[in-house]
Amino acid sequence: MSSFNPKEFENKWKEKWLSEKLYKASVDKSKKKFYSLYSFPYPSGAGLHVGHVEGMVANDIVARYYRMKGYNTTLPMGWDSFGLPAENYAIKTGIPPKQSTEEVIPSFIDQINNVGISVDWDKEVGAHRPDYYKWTQWLFIQLFKNGLAYKANVRVNWCPKDQTVLANEQVINGRCERCDTPVEQKEMSQWQFKITAYADRLHHDLDKVDWPESTKLMQRNWIGKSEGTTVNFKIKAAENEVGSFEIFTTRIDTIFGCTYTALSPENQILQQIKDNISNWSDVEAYINQARNKTDLQRQTDKEKSGVKLEGVMAINPFNNQEVPIYVVDYVLNTYGTGAIMAVPAHDERDMEFALKFDIPIKNVIIPTQQEYISYIARKWSNDFDKFLTQIQKFNPVYIKKTNDEVLFKFNAEFIDEFIEYATDSVEGQYAWHDAVSESEAVIVFGNDKDEFGGTDVARIPKFLEDERTWLKMKDFEEGVRQYKSLWEMLYNSDYKEKVCPTNYGTLINSDKFDGLSSQEAASKMQEWLEKEGIGSKKTTYRLRDWLVSRQRYWGCPIPIVYDPQGNPHALEEKDLPLLLPEDVDFKPTGESPIARSESFKKLAEEKYGKGWHFEVDTMDTFVDSSWYFLRYCSPDATDVFARTEDMNYWLPTDLYMIGVEHTVLHCLYSRFFTKFLYDQKLINFDEPFYKMRHMGLILGSDGRKMSKRWGNVINPNTEVEKYGADTLRMYEMFMGPLEDPKPWNDRTESGVFRFLSKVWTLNDKVAESIDNENATKQQRIVNKLVKKISDDIDDLSFNTAVAKFMEATNSLASFEKVDRLSWSVFLRLLAPFAPFITEELWNLNGFEYSIHTQSWPEYNSSLNIEEQVTIAIQINGKLRATLNIDFDSEESSVVEKAMILDQVKKFVVGEPKKVIYIKNKVLNIVI
């Protein structure tokens, strides 16, 4: 037969499948369903890239597998077509986004079909089409009616280049996610969705879904749930109480260590008590300065800053101690209560601030006794080597040595012995030494180096208030003088963690709570607070409401109309969709482009009367993509966003392939919408995506991210042209684990082409009847393959599946003839991976069309029995020989056979101590 030339048949099958709608799936309650979802692609002018292909092929293999297993399977596709790139393209070229978008979509569809993705095209949707965004608007209105969409004046992130508002999530390191421009702060009235109302459920329900743990964790971090306590602090001016404020803390157990409190610059209480603040002008100046700082500046300002409020003090309700109040910009108004109690001894930020402003530091926690104690010793004299040998007697568990430094750890029980030893070794060695007390420190500082810290052996005290130690050291060491206190010196040394322990432990200096563990103390303190009515337990979230207004043209219009007084009203359902006007100049000016549309203005006045006008902002495109998987269920519905019956049948999705970069935002928003609709009783599930997996980034052959800049971009079209779709598909699956980033390699790709050519050639050997013995051998080969491939698809372990196909092909190729029955099994197994070549060979062999609607081969466990196996013979765990034995042989017969091997006789003299036999695997003789 001819050589393997995919061009000769790929097009033929592609067109046949499409015209027959081979992959169409409708609701059929008599069958189990499988919903394979690929993330809503953005139809960019650059076309499909190899990363899309990777994810789609994974979706496709699983979909084809389930289809063959008899599931009613759908793999829908649509377009996340609103968004900045099309608008920016329009600004550059003058071509309207609607036109450019509609022009690219057909080529996307074509490319997807060319790689043989089994898409159910009857379900196609596009976010920019009125029949879709009518329902995006409808959903907005439902949120509005339920108080979950509201307009508020907020300080927003503003990108000066894109001239638009950005959600917090779209700000990366203080820069715009898209164009990398530093983000500015701007006060604006903006629409927001109250996603925070769902924070707890969004956090909690992650337990229900099968997602990579790391993804769940990222999402949990984003929601940032933390459980803590609020406490009311009274404010005193002179002898009068002038107000109070609430602080939030997760470490109520440290409250006796509170030596100051701090308010965020935006905290409203400041305005209320300003008459009592004697240095108000300084405070006000600081507040204004903080307000003007961008997030980027706040982040880069490492130095703590703040102003003390003169004339007022706060009262710690636990000990009635008066502590100063500061206004600082390291306290955020958007988290907790915008006020904190500061405990320098147990919080790094508070410690840094306290050191800078000379605020007392009070230790109230002894960390839970550690099993090991670490020491660092630096070389101080020639006796250092002797010192090193002698520390062996403390049984150190770990020693790291460099030329002049040693780090070692030993069991805490040796502490006293060590203090004694260190004292003896170091005394008189040009060193100063002080063992402060049993429970505190060994501090040994050498003086034979110019700089402080050149030599030391130290166990750092848990609470350092020993002025004596400090003064002595200060006399002693030149270097110490640069620090104001022992705290500061040690905090800036290797012993940071020792002087500022931030973990839980046992309370000290805390009155009646002394001796309790952090956990016990916390609950007793909370109880007391609640009884006194001055505090309570509180859960806070880092998550903030979702800002959806965008001052851009190419997005879904917000379905709100304002009356002449400026009050917002939701549009009625019969007036939807509110069409995106086309008489618009989309050049960005900072104002929404739609504001300049005459037809838009006119429409509002005609419909509602003079002075009425529509909202001119459009929605964040994440709104469009938060419900597309629902629309796929009923893409033709005109009276509802999707039919309840259809959604309840198809959802939740059974496999969602999406890049890891989209998981935090898109998935969070989609989950929010789903939960809202569940609460509205429109659907009966409250998590949209059951199983989710990610595809790793495909890098250029130089190991860098694919980019025009590096000239390392691989275009799937070119690869299909060169090798055919099946090769591209199988190569991308063979590259490595699905979720890993992996570089492109042309050579490996051509290796996959060689493999498919081998399959093609092997087809020539297929014979109607071959002898029984060889037929059985081949049936065993493919039978084993059935199990391996099924398992690998279940695990999404496609790289190993491809390897197994290669192995099986090599085995079959060693036969004169190939058994037709085995061949039909082999082709069906390969069909999800290489749909074109398998359909062609299936047809050439005269099997019933189409291979893709055939049933998945069954694994026959009785066929699997092996006659012979090779086992390893080990002596003391070391491989010395291998041995062929009958399958499932008894231990005694195996030992007998092993003992007469030369390799064994050589090592085993007399009776072995022990013999371990693992059936069909290994025999280990211990001598």
Add this chain to the structure above:
RNA sequence: GCUGCGGUGGUGGAAUGGUAUACACGACGGACUUAAAAUCCGUUGCCCUUUAGGGCGUGUGGGUUCGAGUCCCACCCGCAGUACCA
């Protein structure tokens, strides 16, 4: 800093506590060819050795086990997310 993931030949990568390096690429040798490409066959972790064989090997150091890439402890390095979140 914190959190998570990872570290295996020249390369991409395999390996339910049981023969480490499957499969593929590359390299080397050979066949075919006037030649090249393609194709086919063989070799390919490192070191010693003529063969036979031996020693060493999954980032480092310990531990558990008859047996560790895999489990435990500590450390080093890389990648990703996140960053004044109280």
